[in-house]
Amino acid sequence: MKLNAIIVEDEETSREILKNYLKKYCPNVSVIGEASNVDEALLLIRNNALDLVFLDVEMPFGNAFDLLEKVGDSPEASGFETVFVTAYNHYAIDALNAHASYYLMKPISIDELIKAVDYVSEIKTKEAALQDQVLIPKTNNVNGKITIPQQDGFEVLETANILYCKADDNYTEIYLNNNKKKLVSKTLKYFEEALTDSGFARVHKSYLVNVNEVTKYVKGKGGSVVLSNGKEIMVSASKKSDLLSYFK
Secondary structure (H helix, E strand, O other): OEEEEEEEEHHHHHHHHHHHHHHHOOEEEEEEEOOOEEEHHHHHHHOOOOOEEEEEEEOOOHHHHHHHHHHHOOHHHOOEEEEEEEOOHHHHHHHOOOOOOOOOOOOOOHHHHHHHHHHHHHHHHHHHOOOOOOOOOOOOOOOEEEEEEEEEEEEEEEEEHEEEEEOOEEEEEEEEEEOOEEEEEEOOHHHHHHHOOOOEEEOOEEEEEEEHHHHEEEEOOEEEEEOOOOOOEEEOOOHHHHHHHEEE
């Protein structure tokens, strides 16, 4: 899949290296512009239909997070995926929180660059296939049950009745389709593993959703899903491809 991209990097040498790598190893990427600071990047984003932005974290007069904040939830933001490029690995968590699809360390590994481009291509292909379609999960409701511990024993829940689960430190809030909520002394990771074969997808570090209850996918920096009860839940960029793979 062809991807229109820009490179946002204050060092000209670094821009040239990345551009040459892309030309040689990722021929499906067309670099249509370059920027050395936040203002130049913002102009390119607003004036071009982009699929991918390679974004250096540290730049003069601002950084990558300043740029993403200025772009916000504008229509332009829904069109591109972000790949952070930096020499500072302590930005990794911030990158994920800012919905970067991938994170590349300098000096750039060609193998990691190819993986990043392949990952974005996969997302874009799936999004295009689902554009303007009613979301139909590949999985059917599983007539399964799950037990949740309580002080006086345990309770049995039908997995099909669970809309989503939300992390609350070492607890998990389970939201049901009858508007009831259960607070359980288990981590979200526990429920992710327990419900892995029941059509549940981890869409965010804090959320696990029943894909059979997803009615709409909203494109964005990370995107979001709307459930049958109207609840909209953010999707982490790193989880987007996994989520989209659940749908036809």
